Structures are given as C-alpha cells and as structure tokens.
Amino acid sequence: xxxxxxxxxxxxxxxxxxxxxxxxxxxxxxxxxxxxxxxxxxxxxxxxxxxxxxxxxxxxxxxxxxxxxxxxxxxxxxxxxxxxxxxxxxxxx
Numbered sequence: 394x395x396x397x398x399x400x401x402x403x404x405x406x407x408x409x410x411x412x413x414x415x416x417x418x419x420x421x422x423x424x425x426x427x428x429x430x431x432x433x434x435x436x437x438x439x440x441x442x443x444x445x446x447x448x449x450x451x452x453x454x455x456x457x458x459x460x461x462x463x464x465x466x467x468x469x470x471x472x473x474x475x476x477x478x479x480x481x482x483x484x485x486x
Contacts, residue, residue, distance in 0.1 A: 401472065401486060403428065407438055408469045411448055411461040418451060418458035
C-alpha cells in the first residue's frame with residue numbers, strides 16, 4: 394500500500410529542511426532531495442511558501458537559495474503542536 398503525503402505534510406517537510414540549514418539557506422537540489430519532490434511540484438510549493446512569507450527565495454550567484462522566515466518558523470511550531478495533538482487522539486494528519 395502506497396501512503397501519500399498531504400500538502401500540509403509536504404509544506405512541513407520543506408520548512409524543516411530549510412530550517413535545518415539555518416541562515417545559510419538550502420539550494421534547490423538539496424531541497425528537492427530532502428523533501429522528495431519533483432522539480433515542478435517543488436516550484437509550486439515554493440511559490441506558495443514565498444507568497445505566504447514562510448520562506449524567502451534568494452538569488453545567489455545565479456542559483457536559488459531558500460531561507461525560512463520567522464513566520465515560517467512560527468508556522469512549523471504550530472504545525473508540530475497540532476500534529477502532536479491530533480496524534481494524541483489517534484488521528485494521523
């Protein structure tokens with residue numbers, strides 16, 4: 394049986410990977426690998442996340458680097474709390 398991730402889980406995976414790289418940011422290829430997404434799907438999620446102010450996209454030497462924002466960290470903390478709460482009731486997100 395194949396288990397698919399929800400959009401919320403993918404967003405959390407992207408933010409966790411970005412947060413782990415700190416202020417130096419994470420490059421596109423590393424983000425693709427850590428989040429296990431295709432390039433086209435990553436672009437859609439990045440557009441959403443940068444538009445919502447959860448992550449910044451920085452052009453560095455012709456390459457994109459992504460950095461989590463304070464708002465993104467706040468979202469990630471709230472997501473983790475909610476996920477833990479749902480889990481305590483036997484629910485999976």
